[in-house]
Amino acid sequence: xxxxxxxxxxxxxxxxxxxxxxxxxxxxxxxxxxxxxxxxxxxxxxxxxxxxxxxxxxxxxxxxxxxxxxxxxxxxxxxxxxxxxxxxxxxxxxxxxxxxxxxxxxxxxxxxxxxxxxxxxxxxxxxxxxxxxxxxxxxxxxxxxxxxxxxxxxxxxxxxxxxxxxxxxxxxxxxxxxxxxxxxxxxxxxxxxxxxxxxxxxxxxxxxxxxxxxxxxxxxxxxxxxxxxxxxxxxxxxxxxxxxxxxxxxxxxxxxxxxxxxxxxxxxxxxxxxxxxxxxxxxxxxxxxxxxxxxxxxxxxxxxxxxxxxxxxxxxxxxxxxxxxxxxxxxxxxxxxxxxxxxxxxxxxxxxxxxxxxxxxxxxxxxxxxxxxxxxxxxxxxxxxxxxxxxxxxxxxxxxxxxxxxxxxxxxxxxxxxxxxxxxxxxxxxxxxxxxxxxxxxxxxxxxxxxxxxxxxxxxxxxxxxxxxxxxxxxxxxxxxxxxxxxxxxxxxxxxxxxxxxxxxxxxxxxxxxxxxxxxxxxxxxxxxxxxxxxxxxxxxxxxxxxxxxxxxxxxxxxxxx
Amino acid sequence: xxxxxxxxxxxxxxxxxxxxxxxxxxxxxxxxxxxxxxxxxxxxxxxxxxxxxxxxxxxxxxxxxxxxxxxxxxxxxxxxxxxxxxxx
Numbered sequence: 001x002x003x004x005x006x007x008x009x010x011x012x013x014x015x016x017x018x019x020x021x022x023x024x025x026x027x028x029x030x031x032x033x034x035x036x037x038x039x040x041x042x043x044x045x046x047x048x049x050x051x052x053x054x055x056x057x058x059x060x061x062x063x064x065x066x067x068x069x070x071x072x073x074x075x076x077x078x079x080x081x082x083x084x085x086x087x088x089x090x091x092x093x094x095x096x097x098x099x100x101x102x103x104x105x106x107x108x109x110x111x112x113x114x115x116x117x118x119x120x121x122x123x124x125x126x127x128x129x130x131x132x133x134x135x136x137x138x139x140x141x142x143x144x145x146x147x148x149x150x151x152x153x154x155x156x157x158x159x160x161x162x163x164x165x166x167x168x169x170x171x172x173x174x175x176x177x178x179x180x181x182x183x184x185x186x187x188x189x190x191x192x193x194x195x196x197x198x199x200x201x202x203x204x205x206x207x208x209x210x211x212x213x214x215x216x217x218x219x220x221x222x223x224x225x226x227x228x229x230x231x232x233x234x235x236x237x238x239x240x241x242x243x244x245x246x247x248x249x250x251x252x253x254x255x256x257x258x259x260x261x262x263x264x265x266x267x268x269x270x271x272x273x274x275x276x277x278x279x280x281x282x283x284x285x286x287x288x289x290x291x292x293x294x295x296x297x298x299x300x301x302x303x304x305x306x307x308x309x310x311x312x313x314x315x316x317x318x319x320x321x322x323x324x325x326x327x328x329x330x331x332x333x334x335x336x337x338x339x340x341x342x343x344x345x346x347x348x349x350x351x352x353x354x355x356x357x358x359x360x361x362x363x364x365x366x367x368x369x370x371x372x373x374x375x376x377x378x379x380x381x382x383x384x385x386x387x388x389x390x391x392x393x394x395x396x397x398x399x400x401x402x403x404x405x406x407x408x409x410x411x412x413x414x415x416x417x418x419x420x421x422x423x424x425x426x427x428x429x430x431x432x433x434x435x436x437x438x439x440x441x442x443x444x445x446x447x448x449x450x451x452x453x454x455x456x457x458x459x460x461x462x463x464x465x466x467x468x469x470x471x472x473x474x475x476x477x478x479x480x481x482x483x484x485x486x487x488x489x490x491x492x493x494x495x496x497x498x499x500x501x502x503x504x505x506x507x508x509x510x511x512x513x514x515x516x517x518x519x520x521x522x523x524x525x526x527x528x529x530x531x532x533x534x535x536x537x538x539x540x541x542x543x544x545x546x547x548x549x550x551x552x553x554x555x556x557x558x559x560x561x562x
Numbered sequence: 563x564x565x566x567x568x569x570x571x572x573x574x575x576x577x578x579x580x581x582x583x584x585x586x587x588x589x590x591x592x593x594x595x596x597x598x599x600x601x602x603x604x605x606x607x608x609x610x611x612x613x614x615x616x617x618x619x620x621x622x623x624x625x626x627x628x629x630x631x632x633x634x635x636x637x638x639x640x641x642x643x644x645x646x647x648x649x650x
Binding site: 228231234235238241242245246249262263265266267269270271273274277278280281284285288292293326327328480498 | 580581583584585586587604605608609611612614615616618619622623625626627629630633634637
């Protein structure tokens with residue numbers, strides 16, 4: 001695979017920007033975890049709320065940088081021509097850098113209460129938890145999204161020639177811009193402000209980013225496995241439709257407790273419970289395409305991260321989202337650590353890992369380093385994957401204890417009653433965070449220096465598999481039946497977690513104050529879910545890795561195990 | 563037809579579970595506005611839409627597997643033909 005269009009190289013700067021922002025975001029995350037353990041750490045110098053706003057903002061920004069990089073890389077391939085208006089893309093990059101620096105810098109003004117009021121608008125910062133930008137940055141971001149939409153639509157062929165991936169990306173970039181408009185409203189009353197902020201975040205992640213995600217995953221599978229575009233198109237079309245059928249109304253799960261009518265509680269619960277369906281569908285689409293044949297994977301790190309993306313989408317967005325999406329469970333879980341357990345896995349897993357996977361596909365092609373040493377990429381994947389699962393576990397268990405202490409017993413958060421009860425989990429977050437940060441370091445080193453280091457003697461296909469070379473046992477081909485059993489196992493643990501959250505409604509817990517049942521169910525559910533996730537991904541990848549050491553006769557490569 | 567009945571039944575059963583988990587048990591419906599009929603319509607439309615979404619999911623997932631099976635059968639046939647052509 002060689003670079004086919006010169007303008008594809010414009011994606012490189014966005015991938016590199018993604019890595020830089022990822023480093024800062026992880027750094028802020030580690031600082032947040034340390035401040036959770038010691039609330040006085042850097043108090044007055046850089047307060048918790050500022051660090052959190054930076055961490056959350058950068059989380060969105062590096063993912064967007066990865067999306068832009070991926071779209072710019074695949075855009076010419078989809079259109080069979082160079083990107084339109086390359087100068088605008090360069091402008092977009094510098095505008096993005098300036099906006100990020102401006103945005104990061106102005107957050108500190110929140111500690112002094114300086115918002116930069118002019119003409120009734122806060123131009124410097126708004127004091128929000130996330131999607132936090134002063135009006136100046138807001139407008140530049142709107143212009144940036146518009147440029148991206150313009151470039152993509154101008155690059156694509158006439159609409160009559162579009163396939164499903166064109167439609168997915170085309171609608172995705174336009175909707176990205178349109179939904180952002182709701183982030184421009186500044187309303188002094190916090191509940192209305194929250195309403196529109198939720199509107200942006202959740203229609204982005206559950207309506208727009210999902211569409212871009214499905215389309216990019218489809219395109220990357222075409223590139224990685226030479227899958228037929230038509231069969232991928234079917235999956236993209238129905239994946240997008242299922243996302244909208246469930247997500248557009250299901251998004252009402254965010255209207256439960258923000259002053260909107262109780263009307264939303266039933267539909268919000270019912271339709272958001274359907275939101276995992278497109279994620280299950282997407283998983284099977286990836287499974288089937290990866291098992292079209294038994295050829296070894298040429299670019300393992302790229303596929304590792306794509307698989308990580310769809311599996312963590314399943315676990316973080318799908319299963320953990322499902323457990324807390326019913327009004328009956330959400331009434332307990334909202335605003336507790338249960339939410340970041342879901343949020344971290346869903347946001348980093350689904351969208352972050354996709355950007356990294358796209359970078360692992362694109363960077364070696366652009367640097368003409370197709371025989372790059374893949375070991376560091378695989379190591380980075382496992383550290384990031386297990387580190388993030390560890391962070392989610394600490395949040396989930398801490399959140400369960402928090403619900404009991406905070407919501408059931410009614411102990412005071414600010415009075416210091418809840419803090420000691422959650423102590424051990426507050427310590428676990430930075431421990432898992434360190435593992436994750438190590439993964440970030442290796443990932444960044446690998447991608448930045450990829451193609452510039454002295455290459456390993458081992459070629460791409462000759463790297464050491466994780467498991468035995470034998471195609472039997474753990475490394476034997478993964479059948480569809482076995483994959484469905486793993487998936488069922490994950491959902492069973494999800495059901496246990498859901499019952500655990502539901503059990504907070506029971507008289508014995510809510511009134512008598514006995515936490516045994518929710519604790520036992522959470523104690524089984526969360527570790528079980530995260531353990532089975534690790535085992536499944538290990539099993540999946542081991543079966544693919546074994547292809548490299550099991551050469552087949554001509555014709556046998558066409559036989560698939562499913 | 564049998565397949566459609568099975569798919570439809572599974573969709574209804576799954577929607578019943580979703581419905582039961584989503585029902586606002588703690589509400590006394592005092593707040594329900596003027597028309598109780600509109601609320602029933604709201605619940606019925608929600609249920610029917612949920613059945614439809616489940617049904618679509620089951621059908622398209624099955625089609626995904628059918629496409630895969632067709633693709634693999636074609637690949638096998640091509641490979642067998644190549645083997646034959648390449649044989650001495």
